[in-house]
Amino acid sequence: MTTLIPVLGDQLSHGLASLRSADKAESVVLLMEVAEETTYVRHHKAKIVLILSAMRHFAEELRADGWTVDYIRLDDPENSGSFTGEVARAVERHRPSAIRIVEAGEYRVAQAIATWSDRFGIPVDVLGDDRFICPLPDFFAWAAARRELVMESFYRQQRRRTGLLMEEDGTPVGGQWNFDKENRAPPPKARPLRRPLSFAPDAITKDVIALVEQRFGQHFGTLDRFELPVTRDQARALLADFVTERLPRFGTYQDAMLEGEDYLYHSRLSTSLNCGLLTALEVCEATEAAFRAGTVPLNAAEGFIRQMIGWREYVRGMYWLEMPGLDRANFFGNRRPLPDFYWTGETAMACCADAVRNTRDNAYAHHIQRLMVLGNFAMLAGIDPHEVADWYLVVYADAYEWVEHPNVLGMSQFADGGRLGTKPYAGSGAYINRMSNYCKGCRYDVKQRVGEGACPFNALYWDFLDRNEQKLRGNRRMWQPYATWDRFGEDTKAEIRAQAQQFLDHLEPAAPGWARATGQEEKRG
Incomplete structure (x- = not known):
C-alpha cells in the first residue's frame, strides 16, 4: 500500500508533518518543478534559482535518508507544467492508495489540491502546517472574538503560547511586551560590519542557474552574485552568523537605511524561513539563547522575535482569513499603472x-x-x-x-x-x-x-x-x-x-506584460 507524498517548493523541511507521519518503506515523495509555478508571475531569476536549487538539494538529502523520491525536473520533456498534472502522472506511475500532503501556503494551490480526491479517486489527507506556531483554526478563533484585529494582542498571545522571553510568573522579560521605541534610530555614522555570510553556487546550483538563464533570461533581476543558502546546513550557518555578528545591533537600527548598504543589520533569513530550510521557532530560540547569554540586548531580541512569532504569523492568519476577498481589495480605488x-x-x-x-x-x-x-x-x-x-x-x-x-x-x-x-x-x-x-x-x-x-x-x-x-x-x-x-x-x-x-x-508607466505574461510569450522582464 503506497502513499504518495507531494512536497511543494516552500515545504523543504525534514520535519514536515507529511514526512514525519509516514513509513519510508511504503511511501513515495514527489517533488515537482513545474512551469506554472515559475511563471504565474514572472519571478526574479534569483527566486527561481533559489527554489529549484533548494528542491534539488532537498531531494538528495531525502534519498540519503532512505526515502524513495520521484523528482520531476522543469526540463523533463513529459512535464505537464502544473502540480495537478504531475500528481496525475505520479498516480499513474505508482498507483498509490492515498495521497498525503501538508496544506498549501497559497490560496490558488489549496484550491487545486481540494480537487484531487475526486479527480484521482483516492483519499487525500491534507495536514496542518505545524511549522507555524499558531494553527489556522486558533487564529480564526482569536479573530472571531475581536472587533479589531490588532497584531500586538496576537503577539502577546504568541509569547504566552511559546514562553519566549517570558518570566516564570507569566510576565514578559524586562517588564514590558514591546521595546519598539528603542528600535527607531537613524543610520549609524560608522559603516556596518562585513557583508553577511554568503554561499558560492555548487554544481547543482550552477546547473539551475544555467537553466534559468536559458529559459527565463528576460525575467527581472541578475544572477551575477547569487549567494543565497539552498540547504538547511547553509541556512543554519547563516542564522548563527546573524545571531553573532548582526543581531546585537539589529534592534536599534532595524528601520535605518544607508545608500549602497544592502543588508545593514538585517538577517537575510526570510528566504530560508519561507521555503522551509528553517523554522521560526528555532530562529527565535537561537535569538532568546543569545539574549539569555548576555550577547544580545533585550530590545534586539524582542524586536526580532516579534517579527517572527508576531508579525509573520499574524499576516499568514490574515491572508487565510481574508482570501479570496483580499485579492480584489482596493479601498482608495487607485488605478494608476506601476511606474517604469x-x-x-x-x-x-x-x-x-x-x-x-x-x-x-x-x-x-x-x-x-x-x-x-x-x-x-x-x-x-x-x-x-x-x-x-x-x-x-x-x-x-x-x-x-x-x-x-x-x-x-x-x-x-x-x-x-x-x-x-x-x-x-x-x-x-x-x-x-x-x-x-x-x-x-x-x-x-x-x-x-x-x-x-x-x-x-x-x-x-x-x-x-x-x-x-x-x-x-x-x-x-x-x-x-x-x-x-x-x-x-x-x-x-x-x-x-x-x-x-x-x-x-510625467511618470512613465511600465510596459504591458511585466508581471503576468500570457501563455508561453516572453514579454518584458
Whole structure:
C-alpha cells in the first residue's frame, strides 16, 4: 500500500508533518518543478534559482535518508507544467492508495489540491502546517472574538503560547511586551560590519542557474552574485552568523537605511524561513539563547522575535482569513499603472533608485525600503494596489502570496481599508530623511514642498491626504496630519495639488506584460 507524498517548493523541511507521519518503506515523495509555478508571475531569476536549487538539494538529502523520491525536473520533456498534472502522472506511475500532503501556503494551490480526491479517486489527507506556531483554526478563533484585529494582542498571545522571553510568573522579560521605541534610530555614522555570510553556487546550483538563464533570461533581476543558502546546513550557518555578528545591533537600527548598504543589520533569513530550510521557532530560540547569554540586548531580541512569532504569523492568519476577498481589495480605488522606474531604477529620487537597485541585484530589500520607500511612494501616487502586489511577488526571493498579499495590499497600500493596519503607512520626505542618508545626495530638496527641486514625496503626501479626505479624516490616528493640512491656506493647498499633479503626469508607466505574461510569450522582464 503506497502513499504518495507531494512536497511543494516552500515545504523543504525534514520535519514536515507529511514526512514525519509516514513509513519510508511504503511511501513515495514527489517533488515537482513545474512551469506554472515559475511563471504565474514572472519571478526574479534569483527566486527561481533559489527554489529549484533548494528542491534539488532537498531531494538528495531525502534519498540519503532512505526515502524513495520521484523528482520531476522543469526540463523533463513529459512535464505537464502544473502540480495537478504531475500528481496525475505520479498516480499513474505508482498507483498509490492515498495521497498525503501538508496544506498549501497559497490560496490558488489549496484550491487545486481540494480537487484531487475526486479527480484521482483516492483519499487525500491534507495536514496542518505545524511549522507555524499558531494553527489556522486558533487564529480564526482569536479573530472571531475581536472587533479589531490588532497584531500586538496576537503577539502577546504568541509569547504566552511559546514562553519566549517570558518570566516564570507569566510576565514578559524586562517588564514590558514591546521595546519598539528603542528600535527607531537613524543610520549609524560608522559603516556596518562585513557583508553577511554568503554561499558560492555548487554544481547543482550552477546547473539551475544555467537553466534559468536559458529559459527565463528576460525575467527581472541578475544572477551575477547569487549567494543565497539552498540547504538547511547553509541556512543554519547563516542564522548563527546573524545571531553573532548582526543581531546585537539589529534592534536599534532595524528601520535605518544607508545608500549602497544592502543588508545593514538585517538577517537575510526570510528566504530560508519561507521555503522551509528553517523554522521560526528555532530562529527565535537561537535569538532568546543569545539574549539569555548576555550577547544580545533585550530590545534586539524582542524586536526580532516579534517579527517572527508576531508579525509573520499574524499576516499568514490574515491572508487565510481574508482570501479570496483580499485579492480584489482596493479601498482608495487607485488605478494608476506601476511606474517604469520600479523595473529600471531610473529615477532622480535617490531612495527609490537605491531600493530598486538592491531589489534587482539581490532579490531583496529590507522592510523599511519595501514599506516606507517603494510602498509609500506607490500609495501616495495612487498606483493600482494589485499591480504593486504583483511587483512585490515578482521581485523578492522571499515572496509568497500568503506573506506578500497582507503586507502589500494590507499594510503597505491600505487596500483592505484598515483590516490589517489601523492607519495608512504614509509619510513625506521627512521620514526618509530622518531614517536614511538618501536625501543628502539626492537631486531633490527634502525640505521643499513645491518648486522645481522639491522632493516629490512631500507634495504627494499632502495630495494623498487631500484626495482621500472623505475616507481618512475620521480615522482617529489621522487627526494630526489633517489638523496640519487645515492650517494651510487655500493658495498653499492649490500649489501642492498642482505640484503633485505635474509630477504624476510625467511618470512613465511600465510596459504591458511585466508581471503576468500570457501563455508561453516572453514579454518584458
